[in-house]
Amino acid sequence: MPLAKGEKLGPYEILEAIGKGGMGEVYRAHDPRMGRDVAIKVSGEHFSERFSREVRAIAALNHPNVCHLYDVGPDFLVMELVEGPTLADRIKHGAIPLDESLAIARQIAEALEAAHEKGITHRDLKPGNIKITPEDTVKVLDFGLAKVSPRAAPGGDNPPDDSPTLTMAATQAGMILGTAAYMSPEQARGKSVNPRADIWAFGVVLYEMITGRRLFQGEDLTETLASVVKESPDLSAVPAQVRRLLESCLQKDPKKRLQAIGDWKLLLDSPQQPAPAVVVERKASLLWPAVAAVFALAATALAFVHFRETPPPANSMRVNIPVPADAFSFVALSPDGRRIALSILNDGAKGKLYLRSLDSTEFEALEGTDNARSPFWSPDSRFLAFFAEGQLKMVPASGGPTTTLCRDTGIGFNGTWSERSGILFATEQGKLRRVQPSGGNCSDVDLGSKTNRISTPIFLPDGNHFTFVGGDSGDPGSIGLRVASLDGMKPRTILRETASGLYAPPENGKGQGHLLFLRQNTLMAQTFDLSKLEVSGDPVRVLDQVSPSPTTPGMEVSLGPGGTLVYLTPRFSLGQLTILTASGGDGEKVEKPANLRGVSLSPDGNSAVANENFPDPRGGIRVFDLVHRTSRRFLTVDVPNGEGVWSPDGMRLIYAGTSGGKSTIFMRDVNGGDASPPLLAPSDENLVPSDMSRDGRFLIYTANDPQNRGDIWYLPDPGKPGSTPVKFLATPANESQGQLSPDGKWLAYSSADADSAEILVRSFPAGDRVLKVAQLAYEPRWSADGRQLFYAAIGKPPKFGLTAVAVQSDRDGLRFGTPKLVAEYEPLRIVAQLNMFSYAPFPDGKRFLILANAQSARRELNLITHWESLLK
16 A cells, blocks of 8 residues: 555655555655655565575665665565655756767666675666766666575575566656666577676666667567567767777676776776766656556566557567476466466475565465465465365465365365456365455355366456356266356366367457367367357467366466466476386387376286377277387276276276266276176265286275375275275275285275375284385385385485385284385386376396386476467
């Protein structure tokens, strides 16, 4: 909220507002302790502790040509009040004579040299950040965008390469704020910068002073940045005396650029006479109001705001946003286009939501969001809703206590939030529910008795109609992208695609928008008429290598204002089956990489099956002949999870499927033939088989209970009429991957919760004795003789360590030896959450079939401007 005259901010008394910027207001205030007026820049958010430390490093920069920083509060900076026009105001009146330009340049260079000596890079040098006082002294302002090197940080700690940013420059309609026209090419590409970025900006500013016009121009932000990166500077308009200096400052390769700003005068081509005093026309600084629509974009440590009521057609620009090395997913751009929410998984088991302002350099953890999935924003960008621990929760984006809105949601399959209708979301059981963010009961939304398997609801602009993915009871092939409303409109199929649809309004506000959806890993767009709720024309490719969400059929795509699109590239898309030996080596590859997720080996070790994601995008299973190195598609069905379990004779496969839209388990001959009737009654819970006893008497499977997450069950005499399933283990943790020992007396399994993931062994079927085998591990597998137990230990992400422990049996139970590392590999994902396996031991216990990640490239977070131009 703006401050009024007479209000106090700490000891400072507000006198008047003198400017407004991208992150807050600028005020003239009085400091009664020192008897002087100061400038106070107030941020809309509290500063982090690290930012405050770095501000103090900047405050130590004491130079007559640098605007002094006096104090830092929890959300404001107090600095020297510099009277007089900016250099930008001066240039508005035309080119500055060469001698005056060089006099100003000398003082700018001295300010930068003092900063560079202290390890501080300005990074936002431009005419608007340079003032000329009534005493003709040049003052460089706004070191709030500075990059502080480790040696400059107080306390001796080592902050990352880039610091948080704060911009408060005055705004003007039609301007591009920040460094867009003055930034160096490496900065425009989002790379880390050093003092040579300031040298580039110094050259750009000097050119503008001498010529009266910008060196790099464009109709909008995209064209301006493209000009900086691609165009060679035209210096034909500058006097020969400064041409060599500008050529050295404006080298696109920073290694070829002038190395120290203090050497600038050495490149002037004629001796310099003493420069006259700077003559400045005494006019008050122009303070322009900000226009209503604010669109914030950023690359690494880049802050700029582009104001325009109707953006003209423009080419799209792609910016890579650096992200932590940890696994991450669930990208969500705030409706105001200022912040990105991302789920970052740490230590291989526990993650939380992180936020990054687009004019900052860091993702900061949002407390109270452990194990958060599928975040979505409130319309005013003040809150985030997300799923965690089987509940729908809400947290302020600025930080604060978390509120539980709904329970029993399972992992949750996306939510959407509108001012008109509140929150609409889909549960793991395929139900559609609604709740108001202010609290109250969670109510079911009835779309008709035939519509089920609902997921990924997304509101259309009216806040009443919404798209979702759903199907009809008893018809597995009916799943498609549909539209319905909260006031009773019967669901109608828009597309036969089984992928979520995201509506993108027209960028210029005219004409028709588009539905964006994912086809394999390709983002497609199709024209969508909001009035008719119909698509028209053919779908058009927009982008390749776009990641689906872990809760498919969602996608890692989010939209912001002004045609901005943020997306994640897939981190793990192809799996490589490889045969490794305990002796080490790269192993023997089995066929080429494919879109596989889990693997199971036949009892004789001659065949394997793997869960395969097909383009349609239902699941399926592929059979591999490891002797002849061939493979074939075994079946295409709705397979939620799991790769399948072999019967003891290796002739049949037990696999997860659906019946009447509900989860169940089937058995089928591997060489063909019809599937058996469902082995289990179809369930709303997700049923996935994990093992069968060596005598075929017991089928082990996991049922995903929204209350207790994964529970382990067994079915005696599978396939026998009247056989009744038995719940073996149910705790608040997620139990999965149950594996029976060869003698059938012990069950090894994975147990995971928010704080741990471990391998346990219980007596079977009594379950009265439990032994702990390993911490931070998944995927237990017994050797064929029962003398070893293998598991995948979580190593340094994204590595797994395939580990073996010796097993001995005595009258007291089992004894486990010292764990030994067999091999390291990078799995496709944390498979325990999917009840899948990334490896299987051969019968000899010396070789292992590994399903490893075939792509070593890191996942990337990308921001695209004017995405509609990609359709042309």
